[in-house]
Amino acid sequence: MLKSRVSRAVSLAAAFFLLAQTAFAGVLGDFEKDATKDDQTEQSSRHKHGHHDDDSSSSSSDSDGSEVAEAIVAVLLGGFVYGGMESWYRATGTAPETHGNVSPPEPRPIGSALIPILRVDLAYQPVEHHVDALDVLAQVGYGPVAAQVRHTSYWEGPTSDTMSQTQVHALYRMSFGSHFETDLGFGALVLDGKQTTSGFSFTMPVLIHPSPNFGLEFRPSWSDLNGNTIEDYDMAVLMGAGPCSLKLGYRWFMSENVTLKGPEVGLSVRW
Numbered sequence: 485m486l487k488s489r490v491s492r493a494v495s496l497a498a499a500f501f502l503l504a505q506t507a508f509a510g511v512l513g514d515f516e517k518d519a520t521k522d523d524q525t526e527q528s529s530r531h532k533h534g535h536h537d538d539d540s541s542s543s544s545s546d547s548d549g550s551e552v553a554e555a556i557v558a559v560l561l562g563g564f565v566y567g568g569m570e571s572w573y574r575a576t577g578t579a580p581e582t583h584g585n586v587s588p589p590e591p592r593p594i595g596s597a598l599i600p601i602l603r604v605d606l607a608y609q610p611v612e613h614h615v616d617a618l619d620v621l622a623q624v625g626y627g628p629v630a631a632q633v634r635h636t637s638y639w640e641g642p643t644s645d646t647m648s649q650t651q652v653h654a655l656y657r658m659s660f661g662s663h664f665e666t667d668l669g670f671g672a673l674v675l676d677g678k679q680t681t682s683g684f685s686f687t688m689p690v691l692i693h694p695s696p697n698f699g700l701e702f703r704p705s706w707s708d709l710n711g712n713t714i715e716d717y718d719m720a721v722l723m724g725a726g727p728c729s730l731k732l733g734y735r736w737f738m739s740e741n742v743t744l745k746g747p748e749v750g751l752s753v754r755w
Contacts, residue, residue, distance in 0.1 A: 496506070510615040512640050512647040516677035519739035520709050530676050536636075545550070560668070567666070569630035571599050574659055590662040595727030597666045597693050600754040601626060607731055607750025614641045615744060619735075623655070630655040632669065638744065649737070651705060651716070653687050658740040665691040673714060674705035679728020683709040697725055701733075714739055720748070722728035727754050 489739035522676065543646040550740055570589050573579050594597055623632040634651040653669030661667070670688035685707035694701035703718040722734025731750040736743060 489752040509745075511615055511647045512638055512643075512677060515737075515739055515742040515744060516675060516679075516681075518646055518742045519710060519712055519714055520677060520679070520681040522710055532723065538679055553754060563658060563666075563722065564656075567660055568656060570659040570661075570664075571628040571657050574662065575599060589659065593696070595698055595754055596696065597722060597729065597752065597754055598662075598691060599625070599630075605731060605750060606750045607733075607748045609735060609748040610668050611638065611744050611746040612676075612749065615639070617643070617744070617746075619748065619750070625655065625657065628657050630657055630667075639724075641657075645677075647675070648665075650674045650676070650684055651687070651707075653685065655687075663692065663694050665689075669705075673705075673709065675709060681709050683707055683714075698723055699729070707718060718748075724752075728752070 497575045524647040562643060566573070569580075574592040589634045596601070603621075604624045606621070607619045607621075609615050609617040610620060615635055617638045619636045621632070623630055625631060632651075632653045633654055636649050638647045638649075639645070651671065651673050653671035655667045655669045657665060657667045667687070667689045669685075669689070671685050671687075672682055673685040674682040685705055687703065687705035689701065689703045691699065691701045699722040701718075701720050703716075703720075703724060705716040707714040707716070715738045717738075718733060718735040720731050720752070722729040722731055724730055730754045731748070731752050732746050734746070735748050736745040738744075
């Protein structure tokens with residue numbers, strides 16, 4: 485009788501331990517699995533089981549998507565050449581002849597967060613579900629052209645799981661005045677967990693710095709891994725003096741069903 489009760493207690497304890505491990509485990513594993521699943525296989529499975537989207541709804545969505553895409557393309561093309569030339573003039577300190585009350589672009593001061601020659605950001609992020617992250621962003625360029633690498637390492641305390649993501653982009657940097665910059669970046673995302681998966685990535689950062697001591701930055705990127713859309717949104721405030729700023733923000737790194745998000749704090753240094 486006693487032996488039976490002891491055996492039952494041991495079984496319950498083991499079951500509770502496994503449930504606790506399951507509750508804490510696998511956030512990074514779940515993200516990697518969701519981000520790298522074979523999207524084509526899932527679509528085939530849905531078609532086999534008779535799941536079809538409503539034609540009218542699909543047609544409406546396609547139409548709306550086309551209109552949005554056309555508007556975005558029009559805006560980008562309108563400012564593409566102008567913004568790149570402004571970045572070149574600000575970097576070189578030269579300016580074209582101006583007419584009337586049009587002011588020439590101001591030369592870029594050394595240490596500015598906009599169109600930097602060299603910039604390095606380091607940030608720590610406490611992510612939800614007992615996950616922490618360390619992010620390093622490095623950018624090198626001149627005027628309208630630059631290369632950027634961003635590497636983020638994640639580790640999950642309860643399970644000791646780790647995962648990293650690396651984004652590499654070639655940037656075309658466009659200046660609109662001396663306080664506003666937006667970039668177009670094309671490159672790749674590499675997700676490294678239990679396996680390594682890579683795919684195409686696009687980014688379009690928007691940086692607003694009304695003064696040398698304060699700025700707002702939004703760094704979104706959209707990537708494709710095995711047909712899955714991976715979204716990364718980073719919003720931050722920069723406060724400081726000269727070439728150094730304190731960085732405070734919030735970041736979302738999202739697959740279709742799993743999100744790694746949380747506040748971030750760090751330091752930005754430029755030249």
